[in-house]
Amino acid sequence: xxxxxxxxxxxxxLNGVEVEVPNGINAVEAAALHGHEVPHYCYHPKLSxxxxxxxxxxxxxxxxxxxxxxxAILEEDGRAKIGWVPxxxxxxxxxxxxxxxxxxxxxxxxxxREGIMEFLLVNHPLDCPICDQAGECRLQEFATDYGxxxxxxxxxxxxxxxxxxxxxxxxxDDERCxxxxxxxxxxxxxxxxxxxxxxxxGSFSTLTCFPGKELSNNYSLNTVDICPVGALTxxxxxxxxxxxxxxxxxxxxxxxxxxxxxxxxxxxxxxxxITPRRNDLVNDTWMTDSGRELYxxxxxxxxxxxxxAGGKDLPLKDAISQVVDSLSGKRIAVVASCHSxxxxxxxxxxLIDSTNARTFLRGxxxxxxxxxxxxxxxxxxxxxxxxxxxxxxxxxxxxxLNDALSRGEFDAVFVMNEDLVASGINEENxxxxxxxxxxxxxxxxxxxxxxxxxGLSVFEKGGSFINRxxxxxxFDKSVPGPAGxxxxxxxxxxxxxxxSEEDGTPSELDDIWGLVNNLEGSVLSSLxxxxxxxxxxxxxxxxxxxxxxxxQSALHYxxxxxxxx
Amino acid sequence: xxxxxxxxxxxLSLSERTYLPQIVTGLKTTFSNMFKPKVTLQYPEERPVIPxxxxxxxxxxxxxxxxxxxxxxxxxxxxxxxxxxxITPGSVPxxxxxxxxxxxxPQEFEINMLRCIYCGYCQEVCPEEAIFLQEQYSSxxxxxxxxxxxxxxxxxxxxxxxxxxxxxxxxxxxxxxGNAH
Numbered sequence: 001x002x003x004x005x006x007x008x009x010x011x012x013x014l015n016g017v018e019v020e021v022p023n024g025i026n027a028v029e030a031a032a033l034h035g036h037e038v039p040h041y042c043y044h045p046k047l048s049x050x051x052x053x054x055x056x057x058x059x060x061x062x063x064x065x066x067x068x069x070x071x072a073i074l075e076e077d078g079r080a081k082i083g084w085v086p087x088x089x090x091x092x093x094x095x096x097x098x099x100x101x102x103x104x105x106x107x108x109x110x111x112x113r114e115g116i117m118e119f120l121l122v123n124h125p126l127d128c129p130i131c132d133q134a135g136e137c138r139l140q141e142f143a144t145d146y147g148x149x150x151x152x153x154x155x156x157x158x159x160x161x162x163x164x165x166x167x168x169x170x171x172x173d174d175e176r177c178x179x180x181x182x183x184x185x186x187x188x189x190x191x192x193x194x195x196x197x198x199x200x201x202g203s204f205s206t207l208t209c210f211p212g213k214e215l216s217n218n219y220s221l222n223t224v225d226i227c228p229v230g231a232l233t234x235x236x237x238x239x240x241x242x243x244x245x246x247x248x249x250x251x252x253x254x255x256x257x258x259x260x261x262x263x264x265x266x267x268x269x270x271x272x273x274i275t276p277r278r279n280d281l282v283n284d285t286w287m288t289d290s291g292r293e294l295y296x297x298x299x300x301x302x303x304x305x306x307x308x309a310g311g312k313d314l315p316l317k318d319a320i321s322q323v324v325d326s327l328s329g330k331r332i333a334v335v336a337s338c339h340s341x342x343x344x345x346x347x348x349x350x351l352i353d354s355t356n357a358r359t360f361l362r363g364x365x366x367x368x369x370x371x372x373x374x375x376x377x378x379x380x381x382x383x384x385x386x387x388x389x390x391x392x393x394x395x396x397x398x399x400x401l402n403d404a405l406s407r408g409e410f411d412a413v414f415v416m417n418e419d420l421v422a423s424g425i426n427e428e429n430x431x432x433x434x435x436x437x438x439x440x441x442x443x444x445x446x447x448x449x450x451x452x453x454x455g456l457s458v459f460e461k462g463g464s465f466i467n468r469x470x471x472x473x474x475f476d477k478s479v480p481g482p483a484g485x486x487x488x489x490x491x492x493x494x495x496x497x498x499x500s501e502e503d504g505t506p507s508e509l510d511d512i513w514g515l516v517n518n519l520e521g522s523v524l525s526s527l528x529x530x531x532x533x534x535x536x537x538x539x540x541x542x543x544x545x546x547x548x549x550x551x552q553s554a555l556h557y558x559x560x561x562x563x564x565x
Numbered sequence: 566x567x568x569x570x571x572x573x574x575x576x577l578s579l580s581e582r583t584y585l586p587q588i589v590t591g592l593k594t595t596f597s598n599m600f601k602p603k604v605t606l607q608y609p610e611e612r613p614v615i616p617x618x619x620x621x622x623x624x625x626x627x628x629x630x631x632x633x634x635x636x637x638x639x640x641x642x643x644x645x646x647x648x649x650x651x652i653t654p655g656s657v658p659x660x661x662x663x664x665x666x667x668x669x670x671p672q673e674f675e676i677n678m679l680r681c682i683y684c685g686y687c688q689e690v691c692p693e694e695a696i697f698l699q700e701q702y703s704s705x706x707x708x709x710x711x712x713x714x715x716x717x718x719x720x721x722x723x724x725x726x727x728x729x730x731x732x733x734x735x736x737x738x739x740x741x742x743g744n745a746h
Contacts, residue, residue: 126732127602128692129636129692130638130668156744158739158745158746159666159736159739159744159745160746163659163668191718203746239654240640240641240654240655241639241654242638245643
């Protein structure tokens with residue numbers, strides 16, 4: 001299929017009104033741009049066009065021309081005569097071109113939709129009270145728009161298997177499937193793991209895995225998201241909560257430097273699920289299955305819920321003053337984190353500068369899957385570079401700190417999030433220094449720590465991350481943190497306030513951005529937090545282009561603008 | 566300031582001064598009621614007759630086959646104005662023969678009778694006809710916890726009501742009749 005450049009605009013007549021749309025987009029998208037919804041099931045903007053649901057039927061026509069002379073044929077009143085295609089065409093496979101006429105709201109189109117809906121509902125079970133998709137179901141929505149409200153079908157409905165296991169995370173309800181094939185196309189085109197297909201004919205048609213295979217790739221739950229009905233359900237979220245109770249917050253996945261845009265759904269402060277949010281520059285409409293499970297860490301057993309010192313719980317204020325006592329005037333090593341937000345890193349930098357401490361930072365690297373799980377398994381390594389915490393690309397260990405500790409160069413170690421022993425620090429080296437741990441979950445660092453300061457997880461605070469393409473993305477607080485806990489920026493600001501003479505270290509995100517804007521020569525200096533919160537902001541990462549980033553090319557990486565150079 | 570008006574009180578007439586006509590009128594009402602039929606009840610020994618469609622304590626009912634009808638769709642929880650209902654959804658294991666084709670049922674179902682305002686929205690919204698406000702009107706307890714009806718209590722109160730649909734039986738019949746694919 002030749003697809004013309006989409007930058008160029010063409011004029012089409014949509015429901016009698018002349019509008020401008022990008023050349024070559026299809027009728028569904030063109031109508032959506034001007035506020036006309038064309039219902040569809042099988043069409044998905046990020047997948048190839050299959051055209052098998054027939055729900056997006058629209059009327060299409062072009063101005064008539066005389067075959068002999070090529071001149072436009074006019075109506076009696078002088079307007080161009082439109083040659084309407086005698087039967088409706090599917091909008092998803094109809095690309096717009098100059099002068100095209102489209103009708104998406106005519107009587108014929110409405111009749112088509114009603115007819116298609118009646119056929120789709122013939123064998124569809126009356127499962128809405130049970131179905132997890134209810135409330136966000138396209139079939140349910142269009143049934144209210146184009147359904148007839150009663151059934152003319154007097155025969156018995158089909159009975160099909162209700163809980164087929166397609167993979168470790170996906171359960172199929174065969175009765176609900178409308179055979180749109182989105183999941184099949186997703187597996188072939190995006191996940192590149194071709195395991196799904198239809199078998200049998202007519203009303204026996206069934207979605208199934210190829211023999212000996214299962215839908216077990218790390219993107220399998222995206223098929224649940226794109227399923228327009230409740231046929232594919234997430235085994236984890238199945239029957240857990242109705243979607244209309246969920247409060248949705250925009251968040252950023254902290255699994256890797258890909259920085260997938262996500263929606264965190266919670267009810268009464270408990271996260272129920274994480275779903276991807278569309279961002280055409282970062283993750284399209286996809287995310288990994290492993291990223292969706294991160295919410296489980298919020299209520300994990302090893303979560304640190306109270307500040308403590310020497311094994312005894314104490315109020316946060318006392319814990320902070322203990323930290324200040326043990327750090328002031330000492331030779332300090334600060335283990336910063338690439339899991340911290342940009343704002344936390346800015347304050348960490350301030351803490352380091354005001355105490356003349358040395359910075360150590362560990363990178364977390366793994367396998368790159370070439371889609372949305374990048375080799376850099378931390379959300380904000382670029383942030384550490386941008387905020388000036390580090391200028392070299394970090395190693396996946398803290399051996400340099402271990403060497404320095406064995407030489408006795410430090411009296412105290414201030415650790416954020418990092419697991420010291422797992423990062424290559426010898427346990428004996430930790431005996432002679434004061435260890436302060438600021439983190440969310442207990443690990444070897446908290447075991448050796450003299451003072452433990454609890455922090456908030458990424459779901460319980462706001463902030464921003466800089467992803468692998470140097471795109472800075474802000475996220476909101478999804479759920480309240482455990483009772484009595486303060487965010488890392490508040491704790492850091494409090495420590496800095498006591499340790500240094502400089503006053504006015506802010507603890508509110510907006511104020512920290514005031515601090516960020518004052519950083520001279522930083523790529524963040526001309527940026528406002530309100531801008532970051534509103535839209536995706538591409539930073540200039542050219543200053544770091546000499547570094548050997550571990551990420552391999554993947555979905556939207558390197559970004560189109562850099563790849564073109 | 567408003568102007569004060571002094572009103573002259575009319576002097577009482579002779580019959581008014583004796584109070585006798587007023588006493589007689591009052592006694593007439595008393596005696597006439599003594600011979601009318603009684604309208605009061607000796608509650609709690611005597612109980613009133615509850616009319617049909619009375620909105621008493623909300624209860625969960627079972628179908629005549631003894632299966633629970635609620636599928637924990639949580640619509641009643643959603644519609645409940647005082648947020649008295651709280652449901653923990655759960656799934657039904659596949660191998661239960663008497664509950665074939667049923668996938669979902671409440672793990673726990675709580676109605677807080679201190680919050681309930683007996684509006685009947687839950688009964689109205691229920692797509693499975695599983696929750697009914699029945700004739701019981703008096704509920705009392707010694708503690709707040711006692712006033713929260715759990716799933717077991719709700720089924721005890723609800724009992725069994727006739728069913729017009731037999732949804733699951735019809736589905737089983739369709740399967741047996743060769744519509745199983």
